[in-house]
Amino acid sequence: MGNQQYVTITHYKEREFYFLNHAVQTHDGFISKDMEQFHESEKDKFIERIRELQGQYLQSQTISLSLNLNQKVVNEIDNTKALGKIFTNNYVVQDKIDIGNIPTTLYFSPFAILYEEYKNKLDDKLTLLIGLFDRKLYIMFATKEKIHESWTIGTRGLTEKQVADRVYKSMKAYYKISYKFADHIEMLVTDESPKLLKVLREELSLNILLKQNTIHNLLHHMGGEPKRTSSSFIKSSLSKMGDDGSMKNAEETFVKGAVSDDLGNLKLNDSSIDDTTSTQVKSALGGAAVGSLFQNLLALIPLLFVLGMGAFFTMKNSELEKNISLKEEQSLAQTNNALLAMTTEDIFSAMGKNAELKEAVISDSKVEVKGVVWGIEPLRNSLNEIYNDGDFSIKPLENFMTEFSFKSKI
């Protein structure tokens, strides 16, 4: 029998390690358990552990974080991409959900987390919000009305100075389009990086307010209330569910299905998440695996096409080579026959009226002729003209006739 408490299971991948944590959600916040770490070679063990926790806690959400660099905050819905609503008319989009086959029911963007952390501080003044997650900077310019612009900057391989320079360039780029500089900067870091902070402060010449928290705690916080879970990435197909294709329908479906509206009941009565909850969310996110399978099947098309083309041309080429070889042999045979005919013609012309054939053997390498001769010298001369190294001999016969024989190599 599983535990009836509402639990948030959080995981993410940093470099070659998967980090897993779970926390029991209460009225007064969450109580986090020990963090577990798995090397990427232990992926199966890691997935098994998540399933074990899911089985152990019947009321749970499995939450992860998108560390994709290709995500952006936009003001309009893009149904072709995976998207999550941050707040009114502010959505975070990325091309697809990239969780692979790791069980996940809620999937957050660092931008959504940043907004959640600072939303109460935002006012009419422009604030630059910087989040440092897994050595990547998620930057956005925001007021309480709107997220105006966002950037992601990878810091791997860069010095602190280079990172600060890129943040400054982002600010300059934003200034070029809006003629505004951020009034102040807030920074949320999930790794300790005092040197980066120091350099950023120096380079930007601005006071940066710092907040530090772990990714797990931020995710437990995001999963703690249904209102916040609406900032999760929603699978792109879900966002198309409504007849009018509006985000509203999709969001309603997701929020109603995936997370109970009354988290209080969740925590206390532990039974308000119905069975359809996890089924819907899992099927929504399971779609990613189906999509991947579909993509792999699609990728087979060029392979099959290439193999088909190769097989076709190999077969045709083999037929053609057979045909060419046949024609070559035919041409050779015809040439050989023409030479034999020419030799025969020569021999018979040489004999003319000076001799009469008894027998002859003619091949492409030799000539042997035997017959009766009347004009010895003219015949010898004629044959020697054609084959000057031939062997000509004569033999008197009993009937006063003379027999000749001629042999020569060709």
Next chain:
Amino acid sequence: MLAGLKQLSLVSKIIFIISLVILFAWVIPTMVNYFKNVQTQEQQVVELQKNSSKYGISAGDTKKFNEESFIQDALDSVSKASVKSLGDKSYDLKIEVEKGKIGDFNKFLESLSLRYLVKVTSPITFKEQDKHIEIKMTIQEI
């Protein structure tokens, strides 16, 4: 396009790379070879057509060897003709021509491999018999 490739899964990328390797290592060389062979064959056909036209044979008239039709064709040029099968697609030919008409046999011999897919595999023997010359040779189907 590069952005599209980046989005592909690892398996899709591997399949894509395998497709490219097969394309460049096998398909394209085979295609090039095929088109070269097409040209070679065209040249051969032109050459054979040129030779065939000398003997009044239409292009594509080359037949597979058949004893009956061979004898029928041969009798247009020589007095007598007979064929004896030796097996293994080889045949002994016995032909008779009138003494003064050895030129007819020569023309027949020159065009033999243009009419039938055969080659002469033995020396040709000529023997005088009264007013005729008996000619023997062995041919084999190509």
